[in-house]
Amino acid sequence: MTCEGCVKDVSTTLSKLDGIKKVEANLKDQLVFVEGTAPPSSIVTAIQNTGRDAILRGSGTTDSSAVCILETHSTTVANKIRGLARMVQVSPNMTLVDLTINGLSSGKYYATIREAGDISRGAESTGSIWESLKNKVLGSDATAPVEKEPRGIFGTVDVDNEGRGNVFLDRPVAVWELIGRSMVVGKSKEGPFQREDENTLVGVIARSAGVWDNDKMVCSCSGKNVWQERQEQVSQGMA
Structure with a gap:
């Protein structure tokens, strides 16, 4: 300005x-x-x-914010960064998720949290949906199992014909439960996922700075200011 x-x-x-x-x-x-x-x-x-x-x-307060940079692991794609998820915990058991996608084919995509943070083989190595094996409880007759939706199923995002999608979600989780796990965004909720599928995105969830926790103007590791870093991120397809 x-x-x-x-x-x-x-x-x-x-x-x-x-x-x-x-x-x-x-x-x-x-x-x-x-x-x-x-x-x-x-x-x-x-x-x-x-x-x-x-x-x-920054978003939220100290220790209540997380971020996940979503990438394709396809070896045929130059600009691998295709999305970003910002997470802010607003109560002991509620986290808001701001998910932005850029560069995927149009359609409906599922955003899920996976048990593991291993993305060495892309989404293939992230394991099952978080808590998918822990949400079976007995029915009223104490015999029939009742399937509850895992907390790792975060929701869906619609990507338009220009490859862009955005959704604002709220889930009954705490940020500390998500740190170190991975997020997968793909057209399949359960998988199996293919590493070479350029429309399947994955990233590890990491802590991020809260509001005013990060007031740097120059990065000590690169010597670049925040606007130069921003230009690099935009060139890589990260909004």
């Missing part, structure tokens, strides 16, 4: 989003404070639609 006109443009655009309660833009610090329930991805997209770019500097 370079002037008060920019501040007004960004603020007006964000105020129109569903779930936004309050917007405060600071020209001097180049920061926009947003209060509400809109998915982070929709906020970034709205700012981009004004002709500007934006970087999400």
Whole structure:
């Protein structure tokens, strides 16, 4: 943002989003404070639609946030990063998931959490759906098993003809339960998955910084500032 006109443009655009309660833009610090329930991805997209770019500097509070970079393991694909899942725990047993996909063929995809975090062979090596073997309980007659949906089934996302998809999910899980496991996004919920299927994505879930926990402007490992890193991510297909 370079002037008060920019501040007004960004603020007006964000105020129109569903779930936004309050917007405060600071020209001097180049920061926009947003209060509400809109998915982070929709906020970034709205700012981009004004002709500007934006970087999400953290979600939630310390130890309540996680992120998963989703990639295809197909050896025939150059830009392997095809998606991003941001996770924020909002209560002891509820986590919000903001899932964005870019570059897949159109259709319906399932997002599942897997038992293992081994992605050495792509989705093939991630194991079964998390808790799929623990959700059998006895029925009312104490004889017939009743199948409960595993908590590892997070939901579905529809990808349009341009290869883009976005969904905002809520699941009864805590972030600490997910760390180190993997997320798979594919047209099949159960599998089996093929490593060379470019439309099957997988990534390991890792902790991410909470709001204001990461105030770096230059990465010590690469020497690049956050905007240079952002440009590299965009070039690789990561929103």
